[in-house]
Amino acid sequence: MQVPAPFEYARATTVDEAVALMGRFGDTARLIAGGHSLLPMMKLRLANFDYLIDINDLHGELGFIAVEPGVVRIGALTRHRELLDSAELAGVFPIFRDAERVIADPVVRNRGTLGGSLCQADPSEDLSAVCTTLDASCVIRGPLGTRTVSMADFHRGPYETAVADGEILTEVRFPVRDRGGSAYSKVERRAGDWAVVSAGSAVWLDDGGRIADARVGLAAVGPNTTGIPEISATLRGEEPSDEVFARAGEIAARSCEPATDQRGSAEYKRHLAAELTVRTLRTAVARAARGEA
Amino acid sequence: MTDTRQRSFEDNDQKPMGFGRMLRKEDPRFVRGRGRYTDDVQLPGMLHLAILRSPFAHARIVSVDTSAAAALPEVKAVITGADLAGLGLAWMPTLSGDVQAVLATDKVRFQGQEVAFVVATDRYAARDALELIDVEYDVLDPVIDVRQALAEGAPLIRDDLDGKTDNHCFDWETGDADATAAVFAKADVVVSQDLVYPRVHPAPMETCGSVADFDPVEGRLKLWSTTQAPHAHRTLYAMVAGIPEHKIQVISPDLGGGFGNKVPIYPGYVCSIVGSIVTGKPVKWMEDRSENLISTGFARDYIMRGEIAATRDGKILAIRTNVLADHGAFNGTAAPVKYPAGFFGVFTGSYDIEAAYCSMTAVYTNKAPGGVAYACSFRITEAVYLVERIVDCLAYELDMDPAALRLKNFIQPDQFPYMSKTGWEYDSGDYEPTMRLAMELAGYDELRKEQAEKRTRGELMGIGISFFTEAVGAGPRKHMDILGLGMADGCELRVHPTGKAVVRLSVQTQGQGHETTFAQIIAEEIGIAPADIDVVHGDTDNTPFGLGTYGSRSTPVSGAAAALVARKVRDKARLIASSMLEVSVADLEWEKGSFHVKGDPGTAVTIQDIAMRAHGAGDLPDGLEGGLEAQICYNPSNLTYPHGAYICVVDVDPGTAVVKVRRFIAVDDCGTRINPMIIEGQVHGGLTDGVGMALMEMISFDEDGNCLGASLMDYLIPTALEVPDWETGFTVTPSPHHPIGAKGVGESATVGSPPAIVNAVVDALKPYGVRHADMPLTPSRVWDAMRGTAQPPI
Numbered sequence A: 001m002q003v004p005a006p007f008e009y010a011r012a013t014t015v016d017e018a019v020a021l022m023g024r025f026g027d028t029a030r031l032i033a034g035g036h037s038l039l040p041m042m043k044l045r046l047a048n049f050d051y052l053i054d055i056n057d058l059h060g061e062l063g064f065i066a067v068e069p070g071v072v073r074i075g076a077l078t079r080h081r082e083l084l085d086s087a088e089l090a091g092v093f094p095i096f097r098d099a100e101r102v103i104a105d106p107v108v109r110n111r112g113t114l115g116g117s118l119c120q121a122d123p124s125e126d127l128s129a130v131c132t133t134l135d136a137s138c139v140i141r142g143p144l145g146t147r148t149v150s151m152a153d154f155h156r157g158p159y160e161t162a163v164a165d166g167e168i169l170t171e172v173r174f175p176v177r178d179r180g181g182s183a184y185s186k187v188e189r190r191a192g193d194w195a196v197v198s199a200g201s202a203v204w205l206d207d208g209g210r211i212a213d214a215r216v217g218l219a220a221v222g223p224n225t226t227g228i229p230e231i232s233a234t235l236r237g238e239e240p241s242d243e244v245f246a247r248a249g250e251i252a253a254r255s256c257e258p259a260t261d262q263r264g265s266a267e268y269k270r271h272l273a274a275e276l277t278v279r280t281l282r283t284a285v286a287r288a289a290r291g292e293a
Numbered sequence B: 001m002t003d004t005r006q007r008s009f010e011d012n013d014q015k016p017m018g019f020g021r022m023l024r025k026e027d028p029r030f031v032r033g034r035g036r037y038t039d040d041v042q043l044p045g046m047l048h049l050a051i052l053r054s055p056f057a058h059a060r061i062v063s064v065d066t067s068a069a070a071a072l073p074e075v076k077a078v079i080t081g082a083d084l085a086g087l088g089l090a091w092m093p094t095l096s097g098d099v100q101a102v103l104a105t106d107k108v109r110f111q112g113q114e115v116a117f118v119v120a121t122d123r124y125a126a127r128d129a130l131e132l133i134d135v136e137y138d139v140l141d142p143v144i145d146v147r148q149a150l151a152e153g154a155p156l157i158r159d160d161l162d163g164k165t166d167n168h169c170f171d172w173e174t175g176d177a178d179a180t181a182a183v184f185a186k187a188d189v190v191v192s193q194d195l196v197y198p199r200v201h202p203a204p205m206e207t208c209g210s211v212a213d214f215d216p217v218e219g220r221l222k223l224w225s226t227t228q229a230p231h232a233h234r235t236l237y238a239m240v241a242g243i244p245e246h247k248i249q250v251i252s253p254d255l256g257g258g259f260g261n262k263v264p265i266y267p268g269y270v271c272s273i274v275g276s277i278v279t280g281k282p283v284k285w286m287e288d289r290s291e292n293l294i295s296t297g298f299a300r301d302y303i304m305r306g307e308i309a310a311t312r313d314g315k316i317l318a319i320r321t322n323v324l325a326d327h328g329a330f331n332g333t334a335a336p337v338k339y340p341a342g343f344f345g346v347f348t349g350s351y352d353i354e355a356a357y358c359s360m361t362a363v364y365t366n367k368a369p370g371g372v373a374y375a376c377s378f379r380i381t382e383a384v385y386l387v388e389r390i391v392d393c394l395a396y397e398l399d400m401d402p403a404a405l406r407l408k409n410f411i412q413p414d415q416f417p418y419m420s421k422t423g424w425e426y427d428s429g430d431y432e433p434t435m436r437l438a439m440e441l442a443g444y445d446e447l448r449k450e451q452a453e454k455r456t457r458g459e460l461m462g463i464g465i466s467f468f469t470e471a472v473g474a475g476p477r478k479h480m481d482i483l484g485l486g487m488a489d490g491c492e493l494r495v496h497p498t499g500k501a502v503v504r505l506s507v508q509t510q511g512q513g514h515e516t517t518f519a520q521i522i523a524e525e526i527g528i529a530p531a532d533i534d535v536v537h538g539d540t541d542n543t544p545f546g547l548g549t550y551g552s553r554s555t556p557v558s559g560a561a562a563a564l565v566a567r568k569v570r571d572k573a574r575l576i577a578s579s580m581l582e583v584s585v586a587d588l589e590w591e592k593g594s595f596h597v598k599g600d601p602g603t604a605v606t607i608q609d610i611a612m613r614a615h616g617a618g619d620l621p622d623g624l625e626g627g628l629e630a631q632i633c634y635n636p637s638n639l640t641y642p643h644g645a646y647i648c649v650v651d652v653d654p655g656t657a658v659v660k661v662r663r664f665i666a667v668d669d670c671g672t673r674i675n676p677m678i679i680e681g682q683v684h685g686g687l688t689d690g691v692g693m694a695l696m697e698m699i700s701f702d703e704d705g706n707c708l709g710a711s712l713m714d715y716l717i718p719t720a721l722e723v724p725d726w727e728t729g730f731t732v733t734p735s736p737h738h739p740i741g742a743k744g745v746g747e748s749a750t751v752g753s754p755p756a757i758v759n760a761v762v763d764a765l766k767p768y769g770v771r772h773a774d775m776p777l778t779p780s781r782v783w784d785a786m787r788g789t790a791q792p793p794i
Ligand SMILES: Cc1cc2nc3c(=O)[nH]c(=O)nc-3n(C[C@H](O)[C@H](O)[C@H](O)COP(=O)(O)OP(=O)(O)OC[C@H]3O[C@@H](n4cnc5c(N)ncnc54)[C@H](O)[C@@H]3O)c2cc1C
Pocket: A030, A031, A032, A033, A034, A035, A036, A037, A038, A039, A040, A076, A077, A102, A103, A104, A105, A108, A111, A112, A113, A114, A115, A116, A117, A118, A119, A120, A124, A125, A126, A127, A163, A167, A168, A169, A170, A192, A193, A194, A195
């Protein structure tokens, strides 16, 4: 048994109370959601905090998936498991189900949350790549009220986000557009391992079947999960084809900044960035064309 | 003789009176959470111990200041290497006759080495206090790359050893160098290949730990500890700690896996004893996961060059190898004294060849000590990998089918007992039927056709074969000892008046199902139902002396002891039966569970009747004592040599280089099969372990000597999702010298499977001209192999 350093613990009963507690304790405190990122670090004593504020009682307030006209809203405390199981969500954004099938294992998925995933801001984090792909925006609440930031602004660097001390991520919003399709793919050394590389793609077709817009998000190939605007620009207006996807793949490979580590060489990761971009674009287009979203 | 893949519960529970499928007697307590492990031991007043470990791979200790830690009210003792040195306990012997620091005094020699310990009222306080110990280190250059260990000017690791000026650990050779060179010189074809068997960890689910309870009045030590060899440990404690052996009781309760990891004596065990002596209270030490992974016995870490000589038509003539072995900072290999490289000498495999030679150099590096079983089967894992990989390299160069090449070179049935060119006497074997069965189960020819067709479409499919012969069941004691303790095993059997029995073993199960298997062996011999036989093990006060469980030795050694002790009891029962039935012994016939008068099956006494008579008031034959019990110490006359044929089918994604193990066919021959269900379980587990080693496991280090596999997020072990539905089969070639003909099976699959998987992946990559790729075959490494840019994994 790995044991963390001593800390104080409180359970918030409302979002306001959580915000108040966070405001009081500042950077000596941390929210705990699923705990699957925070607790391992505390047990290894890589992270030590004086106060933990448990928000798991806020599931009523922060655990939801709302599919509305033009937008999908997902509460920060929604569990991986709920994202995986939601047929409604998969109907709009199949990328979620693709991703959730390969994130961690059932035990982690039963507890880990969307908010915890984004706020952990691990460069290998899969849901961040999904959110980037879908052009999500994050709703953050603090003592002064609520603000909304885009995914591009949310991640400030590895393990750093726009959420300031005393603030809490409450919700993530995803714009829904017509004739869209999305997909996710990950290469891992073993089921439940973090990605060697993963890629998400979302594509929207015009009436003639051309690519009206497309977005690609990659994980584990740089300091943050990043969208690649050059790919979007290249794909817009194109007739979908393997040749076009391959061009997008090349851009992905050269736009990312992978590092060599235990999971693989930087060169291999670049290769995967291309390969998985091509594969997910192909699936996303096929889904959009079939009207599967 | 194939095993169907799905078996019903009933089919696995045939309630045999002896050998056959039966559910495991120990499982009800495990599946209901009623197992009792070392960490479950709670004693009144028990304190908790935590160990401070070195953050550096190589550093001189300048000073250790424990005052702040000692000042915490929860802290009862803080002990450093200097304190232990004062007691003469700072160093202890390793299983290979080297010494290892219990707590570092002069230098730390690997990251994670024990530096000091704290005893406190609870585990949290003990751990918190570690943060308050201030150690000043003078950091030294480490030796991490084993190939640089003997380089000019390499930092000296073992300056504690008198006169030591380099990092050389030992040299070892076997076989005939000149004869082998002569054969190589005349051979048509010589193939040479460099291979790395990376350092891996046994990673048992339960980490290591102990609870020491020293009674200062009686001078008696009771030690619960995670050990696969309780008796050997007790003797070593007596020798190290100076507590008389009869005053030490070692109890190894339920073990959550061992795989060789629980063979060595770790500093933590000794610290808990010292902690209890110092505080006068029971002291518990339980490692956490990171401590287990970074500091306890690893396996493998052999860098090998394999060479094979053959005729153009595929007759193998000779095998030669040179090995560089990384033994870490202290030589803690668990191996018999005369076998510093374990049983690596069986690297000639299952083939009848003219000559063989191995030379090995072992070195010290700034890494954790160890070198353990399962995990190693006394280094047979490395030997089998070498020979089975190099034979495939030969097949590649000869453009010959690897199955055909093996079939052409097998030792033939009439050659057994077969003396290998490195001096190992293979007891029995009949290889071709085993190989043919595996090929039949796999549909080998069809698979090759499918592969040819797929290759035309650019799809990558590989078929890999490995055929192994193991040498398990150490001793005999005259050749094999650990620190002077001969490798033999005791066994005691006592039949109670009502005909129930208790058997006491010197070996200790870690999941192998001894409580079932040994009851079945006794049942087979004396006809008492397995359910009526209690199996006692793991407690030195209540079991006879013996060397413990590792290297697949329990069934070959203790299994033989159990059969023979039961026969002794049966012999006595026969005398009693003759007086009960008033006929001469010669007129009695034994039918499992009873004696009857020859030709008159109606006139019979059961073993239960006899047991009551043995303890009763009635007359016993003249000169016969009461009671029905016996004791034995079994010293095996030879090792047993199980074999098997494994075939693996993989698909490799050409775009991502991800390997999927599609099928795995394992045909094992472990001689007489006691409980086929347990055998299959052992095989399934070992195959899974093989997938781990072949595809993902490796303890690696950065250049500063930081261990990069310190958690199970970093050190990957396989899950159910990485393994296929195992397809198993068997042949039976009994051991001629074992009383029931059984050979060991615990490590067969761990030994046999990695080369089958690697051979399959390499076969899949044949269109890329790949002849070899080193483990672990992660997607990145496979991709490198496809592009011809692979580097050895060190
Ligand atoms: C074995 C294992 C395997 C894993 N594999 C993967 C994988 O393959 N892919 C992957 O993407 N992830 C993986 N994960 C991570 C997993 O998905 C985590 O659970 C998740 O990333 C974090 O969610 P959580 O709710 O557990 O966060 P927590 O651990 O509770 O919190 C993480 C951080 O976020 C902060 N936080 C949490 N909620 C909020 C909020 N609402 N507002 C502000 N800050 C907040 C916390 O203070 C903390 O700093 C794995 C984890 C484990 C243990």
